[in-house]
Amino acid sequence: MVCKGRGSILAVRGWYSIGMLSLIPRRQFLQLASGTVSLARAQSAAGPRPNVVVILADDQGWGDLSIHGNRNLSTPAIDSLGRDGARFDRFYVCPLCAPTRAEFLTGRYHPRGGVRGVTAGQERLNTDETTIAEIFRAAGYRTALFGKWHNGSQHPYHPNARGFEEFYGFTQGHWGHYFSPELEHNGNLVRGNGYLTDDFTDRAIEFIRRNRRNPFFCYLALNTPHSPMQVPGNFWLKFSEADLPLRGSRPDLEDLQMTRAALAMCENIDWNVGRLLSQLRQLGLEKDTIVVYFSDNGPNSWRWNGGMRGIKGSTEEGGVRSPLLVRWLAQIRPGTQIPQIAAAIDLLPTLTDLAGLTRPAGKPLDGVSLKPLLLGQAPHWPDRMIFSLQGKRVSVRTQRYCLDSEGRLYDMEADPGQSRDVASERPDVAAQLRAAQKQWASEMFSLLDTDDRPFPVGYARFTLLPARDGVPLGGVRRSSRHPNDSFFTNWRSAEDRIQWDVEVLHAGNYAADLYYTCPEADVGSTVEMSFAGQSVSAVIQPAHDPPLVGAQQDRVKRTESYVKDFRPLRLGTIRLPKTRAPLTLRAVEVKAGSVADVRYVALTRLD
Numbered sequence: 001m002v003c004k005g006r007g008s009i010l011a012v013r014g015w016y017s018i019g020m021l022s023l024i025p026r027r028q029f030l031q032l033a034s035g036t037v038s039l040a041r042a043q044s045a046a047g048p049r050p051n052v053v054v055i056l057a058d059d060q061g062w063g064d065l066s067i068h069g070n071r072n073l074s075t076p077a078i079d080s081l082g083r084d085g086a087r088f089d090r091f092y093v094c095p096l097c098a099p100t101r102a103e104f105l106t107g108r109y110h111p112r113g114g115v116r117g118v119t120a121g122q123e124r125l126n127t128d129e130t131t132i133a134e135i136f137r138a139a140g141y142r143t144a145l146f147g148k149w150h151n152g153s154q155h156p157y158h159p160n161a162r163g164f165e166e167f168y169g170f171t172q173g174h175w176g177h178y179f180s181p182e183l184e185h186n187g188n189l190v191r192g193n194g195y196l197t198d199d200f201t202d203r204a205i206e207f208i209r210r211n212r213r214n215p216f217f218c219y220l221a222l223n224t225p226h227s228p229m230q231v232p233g234n235f236w237l238k239f240s241e242a243d244l245p246l247r248g249s250r251p252d253l254e255d256l257q258m259t260r261a262a263l264a265m266c267e268n269i270d271w272n273v274g275r276l277l278s279q280l281r282q283l284g285l286e287k288d289t290i291v292v293y294f295s296d297n298g299p300n301s302w303r304w305n306g307g308m309r310g311i312k313g314s315t316e317e318g319g320v321r322s323p324l325l326v327r328w329l330a331q332i333r334p335g336t337q338i339p340q341i342a343a344a345i346d347l348l349p350t351l352t353d354l355a356g357l358t359r360p361a362g363k364p365l366d367g368v369s370l371k372p373l374l375l376g377q378a379p380h381w382p383d384r385m386i387f388s389l390q391g392k393r394v395s396v397r398t399q400r401y402c403l404d405s406e407g408r409l410y411d412m413e414a415d416p417g418q419s420r421d422v423a424s425e426r427p428d429v430a431a432q433l434r435a436a437q438k439q440w441a442s443e444m445f446s447l448l449d450t451d452d453r454p455f456p457v458g459y460a461r462f463t464l465l466p467a468r469d470g471v472p473l474g475g476v477r478r479s480s481r482h483p484n485d486s487f488f489t490n491w492r493s494a495e496d497r498i499q500w501d502v503e504v505l506h507a508g509n510y511a512a513d514l515y516y517t518c519p520e521a522d523v524g525s526t527v528e529m530s531f532a533g534q535s536v537s538a539v540i541q542p543a544h545d546p547p548l549v550g551a552q553q554d555r556v557k558r559t560e561s562y563v564k565d566f567r568p569l570r571l572g573t574i575r576l577p578k579t580r581a582p583l584t585l586r587a588v589e590v591k592a593g594s595v596a597d598v599r600y601v602a603l604t605r606l607d
Contacts, residue, residue, distance in 0.1 A: 049215045050328060050355055051289040052136070053204075053276070054347075056104070056219070057269055058097060058148060058226040061299030062321045063306045064266045070304055072244045073263040077274030078325065081293050085327030086336035086374050090412075092343040092397065093296055093322045095313050095390040098123035098150045098173060100296040100344050101221070105131040105151065105162070107348030107365040109387065111447040115151065118173045119483045121469055122451060124152035125162070130362055132348045133163025136217040139357045144207045145169065146200040147221035153469070155460035160186055164219070168203050172468060173484035175223055176563035177550045178230040187462050195232050197224050197265075201272040205279045212283045220276070225265035227300060229258065229556040232268065236555060239264040246304035249318075249417070259303040261555040286329060290354060292347065293325040309418045315388040315395040315405050317418060328354070331375060338373050341399055343386045346370050385433075387440050394441045396433050401426075403433040454580050458506035458605055465500045465583070465601040473497035479597075480561035487561065491587065491595040498585040498598060502531065507578040508607045512536055514585070515566035515600040519545040524591030529571050529601065532581040536572035537588060540596050566599040573606065 063070050067079035067087070094100040098118045099110035106113055106129045114126035125131075137143045144166035145159050153171040155161045168185045175181060178196045182189055193199050204220045224231075239260040248254040273293070280286045298312045298319040299305055310316025324342065326332065331354070345367030352359055353369040372378035388395045393405035402410045402418065409423035409430045423430040457463045468483040474496035478486040488498055512529055520543040528537040548562040587595045 048288060049139075049141075050330070051208075051216050051218075051285060052141075052292070052351055052355065053208075053218045053220065053280075053289060054104075054292045054351075055273060055276075055294075056101070056147075056221045057266075057293075057295040058221075058223050059262075059297065059300035059312060060225055060266060060269070060295040060323075061303070061305045061311070061318070062295075062308070062323055063304050064225070064262065064295075064299060065323055067325075068306060068323070070246060072242075072246050072259075072304060073239075073267055075266060075270040077270045077277060078293055078323075080277070081273075081291055081325035081327045084329065084334045085291070085325060085332045086338055088324040088326075088338045088340075088342055090339070090341045090397075091294065091322050091324035092320045092341065092386050092388065093294065094344070095297055095315055095319045095388065097148075097226075097296040099389075101150050102129075103344040103367075104347050105129070105133070107132075107345050107367040108363065109345060109366050109389075109444065111389070111444040112363070112366075114447075114451070114453070116448050116451055118150070119468055121453065121455065123150055123173060124157045124453065127156045127161075130360060131162045132351065133159075133217060133219070135163070135348075135352055135357055135359055136355070137163045137165065138360075139355070140215065142207075142211045142214050142216040143219075144204070144216070145219045145221060146203045146207070147196075147219075148173075148175070148223045149221065153466065154456050154463050155187075156456065158187070158460070161460070166207065169200060169221070170223075172466065174226055174228075174482070174560060176228065176485040176561055177553070178223070178228070179553060181563070182565070187460060189464075195230075195268070197222050197268055197272055198232075201276055205276055208276075208279060208285070209283065212285060222269060222272075224269060225262040225300065227556070228550060228554050228558040228560055229261035229265070230550075230553045231261060231264045231555060235264045235268045235271075236261070238267070240555075244304075248302040248304055249307055249309065250302045253302040255301060255556070258301045258556050262299070262301060262303065264555075288330050290326065290328040290351065292351070293323060294344070294347075295322045297322070307417045313390060315390050315393050317402065317412070317416065319390075320388045320395075326374060328374075333376060336374065336376070338370075340373055340381050341384065341386055341397060342370055342373075343367065350374070385436055387437070387444075389441075389444060392441075392445070394437055394444075396437045396440070398433070401429055401433065403430065403437055407434065409433065454501045454503040457502050457504045457576065457583075457603055458508070458510070461605045463603045463605075465502070465603070467498075467599055470498050470500045473499060478561070480559070482560050485561060485563065487564075487566070488598040491598070492590065492593065494587050494590055496587065496595075500583045500601070501580075502583040503580040504531075504576045504578050506605060507576060508605055509573050510576050511604040511606055512571040512574050513568040513600075513602040513604070514538075514571055514596075514598065515568050515602065516540060516596040516598055517544050517546060517564060517566055518594070518596045519543060522592040522594045522596070525595040526588040526591075527571070527585060527595065528588050529574065529583065529585055531574065531583045532577050532579050534574050534576065536574040538569060538571045540569065540591075566597075568602065576603075 116122040308318035310318035544567040
């Protein structure tokens with residue numbers, strides 16, 4: 001038989017695998033996994049359309065919840081979602097965060113949407129992909145995102161251009177400071193208010209209050225427990241010197257201070273989830289609101305994770321297995337436990353199906369609707385294959401087996417810790433999964449070969465070009481090896497350059513601003529910005545030399561950049577033609593030892 005991959009299921013001449021040795025017709029599979037082809041559903045006459053709240057944690061492992069047996073911490077609010085709703089035993093996301101977010105947004109494996117990595121433009125979701133927010137907004141829902149986006153910064157990649165009416169947070173892969181930092185609100189730079197997880201939850205609660213009489217889709221994309229490891233003192237106090245009874249599967253690699261900080265951050269998340277659930281109850285929205293909780297990858301350090309192998313960045317079980325808790329008091333039976341495997345690609349078809357929405361005709365989904373499982377309407381659920389990708393490493397899972405990126409086969413029911421390769425005992429299973437793995441990898445790798453997308457300017461009135469998206473040339477360096485939330489420094493010579501690969505979508509006059517810092521001793525250098533034969537220049541002044549912040553709040557020494565406040569300098573007005581070219585910064589004259597540190601170039605369309 002000739003195998004042809006289609007979506008997340010292995011298709012063999014129109015049939016789908018439901019285990020390693022049996023097949024069922026494609027039509028029957030689609031009936032059982034309703035929502036794969038069409039998400040059209042009639043609105044229930046029994047009540048209003050449900051509201052939807054999706055809460056996504058960042059770098060929280062499957063084991064970072066007390067509902068999964070972790071005695072090192074207590075997460076009663078999050079646990080209540082599984083107690084009062086449904087809990088998935090084996091739910092899979094990607095090894096890193098931007099790919100998972102793309103799969104949640106589209107219901108499709110992330111390479112199909114152009115997401116190749118987590119920074120420097122590789123995290124962008126292609127603009128021809130339809131997002132879950134666009135579907136809900138088209139159906140009359142109010143839509144908002146509070147927190148970390150991580151699928152593109154400039155319009156039309158920006159969340160306000162992808163179906164979210166309101167956006168408050170940051171678009172990059174991580175943020176350098178968690179206490180009242182610079183953030184963005186609907187395209188404008190603003191100052192945050194307090195600890196980020198608290199602030200984002202405050203905003204989500206206020207959005208829910210404002211829209212309590214309208215159906216709403218609220219995406220609360222938290223940035224914790226991602227590093228830097230910052231958490232308020234009242235949560236840290238419990239863990240600062242705690243003796244943790246449970247340790248990770250690699251005690252030789254576990255950093256207990258990192259574990260303590262991550263657990264404190266998880267308890268802060270739980271407190272905020274409790275506040276949000278309490279608000280739904282007080283507003284009388286508890287019964288008719290679907291609440292979803294999951295994480296974007298495995299834990300960001302070696303700590304207790306149920307004995308699973310691997311952490312964030314790995315395609316092993318510990319790197320890709322995530323919590324998934326779904327509560328809908330009006331429809332889902334409390335205490336529902338779902339053993340069938342599922343993945344982030346399933347959330348779009350599931351939520352639109354539950355809400356009775358129609359997905360517009362377009363690209364086929366890889367995910368399937370989990371509605372039959374959630375509502376107890378699937379006595380016979382077909383087996384499937386779910387693929388995980390990181391770099392060139394691919395693992396594939398069925399209900400019982402996992403074939404890892406090295407070709408080792410594990411019986412996950414008997415050996416969830418992946419300790420014994422059973423490929424020689426089940427050569428038929430190993431051969432079938434290797435064939436599927438090879439075919440899927442070939443298709444996905446072909447989508448990741450090149451990334452020639454420039455950074456768009458002029459789609460919206462205001463465009464930010466952060467240092468993360470630029471390229472340092474000559475002696476210029478980033479403030480950290482991690483591009484996200486970094487700035488350019490060590491700009492000392494007239495031969496040095498900073499460049500962005502830019503495509504101007506609308507020709508016209510633009511106000512150009514450079515966000516800089518410069519000590520008093522170095523003030524006076526002349527900086528020029530040029531693009532396609534046009535240029536504008538200004539002198540770096542006045543002095544602006546704020547301190548780096550972050551170290552005092554860190555519970556663990558960081559590898560990311562510390563941050564500081566940058567000041568805008570108006571370079572002038574420049575005429576930008578509609579074309580693609582490098583946008584370049586250079587120093588026409590270097591007055592002293594250093595030109596400036598640079599965080600952004602901002603371009604504002606004037607006509």
